[in-house]
Amino acid sequence: MSIHKKSEVAETAEHGLETPGFSVGEILKQRGVSRRDFLKFCTVMTAAMSLPASFAPSVAQALDEVKRPTLVWLNFQDCTGDSEALLRAANPTVGEIILDILSVDYHETIMAAAGHQADEALESTITKYKGKYICVVEGSISMKDDGVYGCTSGKTHLEIARRVCGSAAATIAIGTCAAYGGIAAAVPNPTGAVGVKDAVPGATVINLPGCPCNADNLTATIVHYLVFGKIPAMDSKGRPLFAYGKRIHDNCERRPHFDAGQYVEHWGDDAHRKGFCLYKMGCKGPGTFHNCPTQRYNEKTSWPVASGHGCAGCSEPQFWDSMGPMYKRLPNVPGFGIEHTADQIGLGMAVGVASAFAVHGVVTALRRDKKPEETKEG
């Protein structure tokens, strides 16, 4: 049905996600989305996936040919913050996602059906499109006491996750809770909360942590999957490199102030008003891999550091325990270059090393023009 010759990637993607209906391109055309707007969207997505702009036509062609894929969205131990993030998506908007791009067959927060009619919708979708649908999970999964701390329709979330994620083509764990257990898994983890990969080890899981996840990263991940027919390259924590490959610190607009030793000392002081580095106010950017400084939020309006508050480290596993307290500065921030990914830096910083916070850490603020200067914490 497509006017283009089918590309190989689109063939592969289609094979995995075939659903009745027209191709995404056809559907968009029917809905009155102009070719120009469609190509604009493809260009934005290409940039979001950290691909060169020359890839945009391939993205457009592949999306043209992929049929409207099925998506089910499950809410477990969550706060619905990631669903709300989806509502704020701009490229495409949630209206376009629901009506045009994906067939969102189950999402408790927005779906019209309730009770057993909702149950039936989920059952029929996962049966009909077994192995072909994309599952998005929001919220952690309670494992303690056979999972009684999270139930929907009388079934535990653990049981639902095993069935639904187990039969999905791929599962996107959206937000830090679904990815790593998140806030519910913070010490002492009263309900034995874990992320999807720990609850359903056999599932193909892409982690999109963040509290909440940036909706642009969700869209880019889905588009990546549709275009290339495979999940994006990920780091050892299951995060796509295109969104989590670089540290906040390395892309931060305030990095020059860090390098120059210009720090905010008090909230509202002159340095704070001028936009100096928030490191001394507890910013966790040096230990956090995420594309917030470049992707930003709410149609690129802002991100935490731009509002005068440090990064909380929310895309790192167990950040609730390893990165806190929030206003305590990270010890031992070395001057790694941007070529170092999370895997290379490993756990060397603060992650998992809770005791490090007990010691009055010595902080190294590397300056380019002189030898490392030591700044006493206090």
Add this chain to the structure above:
Amino acid sequence: MARIVVDPITRIEGHLRIEAEIEGGFIKDAWSSATMFRGIEKILKGRDPRDAWFWTQRFCGVCTTVHSIASVRAVEDALKIKIPPNAQLIRNIIMGIQNVQDHVIHFYHLHALDWVDITSGLKADPAKTAALAASLSDWPNNSPTYFKAIQDKVKAFVASGRLGPFANAYWGHPAYKLPPEANLMATAHYLEALEWQKDVIKIHAILGSKNPHPQSFLVGGMSIPIDPDSQNALNADKLIEIKRLLKKAQDFVEKVYIPDLLAVASFYKEWAAIGGGLGNYMSYGEFPDANGNLWFPSGALLNKDLSKVIKVDQGKIAEYVDHSWFENSAGAGKGLHPYEGETEVRYTGPKPPYTNLDTNAKYSFAKSPRYEEKAMEVGPLARILVAYASGHKETKAVVDLVLGKLGVGAPALFSTLGRTAARGIDALLIAQQTPKWLDELIGNISKGDYRIHNNESWDPSTWPAEAKGYGFHEAPRGALGHWIKIKDQKILNYQAVVPSTWNSSPRDAKGQRGAYEAALVGTPVADANKPLEILRTIHSFDPCMACAVHVMDVDGNEVVRVKVS
């Protein structure tokens, strides 16, 4: 007698299950169960009180600002911190737009499909739809071309055979009463509101980095610096953008939301006599000025008596767990004030998978808060009724206008329809008021006042060895309170009593129903297999279940050591 179960209740935040007994086409009795639990308050123990707002914010991503506000207020109360006027105004603007955006999303995206049959709109005449819309307001999109385009879009969607989130619903149910044109108009505005909500909430991104979960709250003020001469602070550019977005918010509420609400309500007037429920209402009041005086008044009403507003005393709040999956060493039938609160989760429900809960025993992860042992309803209806009964000038004017347009008296407010109407009234009042706080903020800045934070008690070494405090916030969903005890610079105990806990609570020891349960009794159900009417009454409360459920821990319990210093 048939017992029906609706689980999941969709188009809400979180996990809610309703069981109801139906006799002769009416609900004879009902039970509300929260089925998900995380235990965040327990996790908070031992942590830095200055971090609590960030943690409690994650109670909920829908009402994404409310727990931050209540939390910083509780810590500020405990440490006797007074925040600068600008910080108060910034908080008011953040709370104001949160309220307006939240109510619009609730009306169109969570509640509308209970009243609006999207499929019926396919039969509408676009020209007549435009005429109907134009008779209600001068919104620029009220043209036949516009409604035709929306109708074509929906037709093509239906023709694709994949209804996505609109599949398997109650379309064609006899309880749907809108004519096709009204259905098409509401469907168009459903889509328009999706666009609108993501724009107006950029105010949170400007003042707080992002939404959901803005990140500029601080104990003692806000982190967004003010400096007209800096690119990295709140400057003229950003203030003007906020002004534009507030105008956009106000326009939509005045020209789309309120007209739609009145139009839809006029077809469902019988719902002004259904779903009344408890008849006890409580509001904490909100929007302090620089002197701490509240714009919306605080108060409580009992037995639908609008002639007597009772003063709210936080000391009279207690929580019960006789029908909740928690233990309470105070003994059966005893409630505990949040400062002395004590709860250990202990699930005693049926082993999943289950078909029914044992509602004679414990049946929910939500507790039962009570005010002087009375069950109270909280939310926009309670807020508006308390303001109306207190003689709040602006509220009285809008309420009388709405009642006049619908041709009903004040008792019509004690109902499912009243709850839905009050939410619109609330949004309108706040949409009109919020720009005034922005003007005040701009006035302060032009006088050279850039203060956003009070640093005096930021350093924990300045704190007393022990302190306790509470923070009230009248959130979009109603009366919210946080209570904190601080010892040796750490959280000793942290407790939240949340609007949806008041409303969704199970029975207490005396057998008194919670607000959802009471409101459902007497609700008609035309088809027990398609309980659309249950959704109408439950959605009229705008449930938020992640908020409703939390654990409180006993003072002096063994504190699990948190590995941070």
